[in-house]
Amino acid sequence: MSTVIYPSPIFGPVHSRRLGISLGINLMPADGKVCTFDCIYCECGFNADHRPRLKRPTREEVAAALERKLKEMQADGQLPDVLTFAGNGEPTAHPQFAEVIDDTIRLRNTYCPEAKVSVLSNATMAMRPEVHKALERVDNNILKLDTVSQEYINKVNRPTYPTYDVREIIETIRSFNGHAIVQTMFMRGTMDGQDVDNTGEEYVAPWLETIKYITPRQVMIYTIDRETPDHDLKKASPETLNAIRDRVMAMGIPCSAAY
Template identity: 40%
Template sequence: MAKDVAHDIDPATQLHLTYVYGPVPSRRLGLSLGVNPLPVETKVCNFDCPYCECGWTVSDRPAGRLPSVAVLGEQLRAKLSQCRAQGHRLDAITFAGNGEPTLHPRFHDIIELACHLRDEYAPTAKVAVLTNATRLRQPDVRAGLQRADIRQFKLDAGTEAMFRRVDRPFGQLTLARIVDDMCTFDAPKMLQSMFFRGVSHGAPLDNTTPEEVEAWLAHVKRIQPTEVHLYSLDRTPAEPTLEKVSTAELEAIAERVRGLGIPALVF
């Protein structure tokens, strides 16, 4: 396992303190160099998931210092050069960070720059984006995601009611709209799904019930992803009362996905 390179995280907030970090060993993507195209001072997301390791969402608008394309490019070039000099063979350059990466207003430009730098310094690495897929109707975001090599879309619920509790979206976002947009996205896409149970905001919360899993599977069948990644809690969530789902339970759900003819992996 490769040693982390300047992976700076605030121990109190779990926010990334740099725009480029790692490389870190990713359960799903191998040795990954992370890119955080969001402020380092605060989490920015249009979801407020109780399981998020970055804590609760304050705003869905970039409130702190948003990195420019030039600054991200400088930091990414420097880190890629350092990785090459130290002998790290990267599997991925992954856009994630302190919230939803597609909220950066120049998302497409950043992805294009990352692809060019990847070709120069780490040609075997894949450019990946972890996204909640809420901005697929934005032309800039859609183009950026199509340019990336790997797109992992979030799908954590089967019903609208569970979606509103598990992902706690801002504004007028609905599960139905997001699933429709995933279905019409004309490039290969993976799904990543978090399963857990516990108590959130004083009420029981469990997205592993038979009804929820059935509804979730119906969405998976419609979306037809190339692969589904199922996982549970791995780091301290915003809501400390949440509980991890066992590997056996995740495997049972994964087996039902495989029954649809879709590959599924448990992490």
């Protein structure tokens, strides 16, 4: 079973397939996972297997730890390409997320002004006014949309609250008026004997129509890279990802594929 639990509040730097040299910012507890999704492919494992006992770091703790690390990296002459909010769960669920973003932008401007601030989010909190405004202020507002099928999302992403509505998520992403990057996981395989392959035309075609409707500034598609908690999942092939990427780009929207 996958048990990648990241340090908190700062981890790395690590090399991201999509973002370069990334210094991670984890707003979740250091001993467990707190997420509004319970994805079957999450490298941090299933929510129920990693209930935390520690609290989330405070805004002040995040800022202090980030400043220490940036001073250290500056002294070593190795500054990050990106400051990435990721880790053990949904970063925008932190009660001080907007204030943390303000602190991070200030520290970025002081120590590594060339670096980008990125947020990897499942978009479940993005409709909240304070979160929406904060995401408008970051360089890379990366929002997950694995499919436009509510049934598939319920089976694979497994929202932890009953009111999740993919149509609301689509409208929320669109409301950023191009200041959003859509991130989509494509994969194959089964879970408990059920097919979870979302690379077929029945999933790809409506997803493409939705991408056209949202008109994000960029799309990032990717597939499984690390161990997953469900071991019957399989990577999508490079050929499959390339074909989907090319269809996105044919609509005039930049798209990258990570294998």
